[in-house]
Amino acid sequence: MPELPDVETYKRYIDSTSLHKKITKVNDIHNKILENISKNELKKVLVHNELIETARHGKYLFLRITDDHWLVIHFGMTGYVKYFKDIDDKPSHTRLLIKFENDFYLAFHNQRLLGKIGFTNDIKNYINKKKLGVDALDISRSLFQQLLDNKRGMIKSALMDQSMIAGIGNIYADEILFQSGIHPKTKIHKLTDNDLERVYRNMQEILDVAIKAKVNTNEFPRTYIIPNREKDGMCPKGEEKLETVKVNGRTTYFCPVHQKKK
Ligand SMILES: [Zn+2]
Numbered sequence: 332m333p334e335l336p337d338v339e340t341y342k343r344y345i346d347s348t349s350l351h352k353k354i355t356k357v358n359d360i361h362n363k364i365l366e367n368i369s370k371n372e373l374k375k376v377l378v379h380n381e382l383i384e385t386a387r388h389g390k391y392l393f394l395r396i397t398d399d400h401w402l403v404i405h406f407g408m409t410g411y412v413k414y415f416k417d418i419d420d421k422p423s424h425t426r427l428l429i430k431f432e433n434d435f436y437l438a439f440h441n442q443r444l445l446g447k448i449g450f451t452n453d454i455k456n457y458i459n460k461k462k463l464g465v466d467a468l469d470i471s472r473s474l475f476q477q478l479l480d481n482k483r484g485m486i487k488s489a490l491m492d493q494s495m496i497a498g499i500g501n502i503y504a505d506e507i508l509f510q511s512g513i514h515p516k517t518k519i520h521k522l523t524d525n526d527l528e529r530v531y532r533n534m535q536e537i538l539d540v541a542i543k544a545k546v547n548t549n550e551f552p553r554t555y556i557i558p559n560r561e562k563d564g565m566c567p568k569g570e571e572k573l574e575t576v577k578v579n580g581r582t583t584y585f586c587p588v589h590q591k592k593k
Contacts, residue, residue, distance in 0.1 A: 389464075407444075407445030409443055485517065487515035
């Protein structure tokens, strides 16, 4: 599932390919992913206009079309964007296809149709309506502490709670807790200030590393758990096998040696 680093990578990709080009055609719109805009409205808002700016909050991507028209893209469980010239390169599960005056295309690919395309006049309003917390890259150390002091339950659930911190999902929560040496089911109240400090620092660093690597896991540090999240995966810091457990119904990978339960 695209998480903060993936969506930030798509944002930068769009910035470097698709801004300030007149849109000549919009096709392949799939009704199921439209949130609060119809097919015709979407076409009307895009055609003859340009994408002029992008923004991101958590896992949401915003594309500015005019001063007060923003397209909102959420990728759901799978999805990516692709800019290309030859129509034969169009991804097979394209749900929105934008054609520019230079004859290049921008496709929004979303195989399982769990993504959403919406529309807003105001990003802040949209974020409030969706009850999204502070973006994981913008949250301060003190706010992080304050939010967790007021939170019950397991640390992994808290990290994935989009209304508290926006952007972290199942995969990056596993990495943050692995690098912090904390078992994913640890209750928040059992964590020391020192533990929370490590979680905060690792969250910032891991997101940063993943964005710099353009989420290409081959370029992740060798000590990262993400490339090893698979059946019979080994701990990258030792010689033990990783184990799995369910948290919020999601398969969670952890190392039984480096992430002992408190
Ligand atoms: Zn280990």
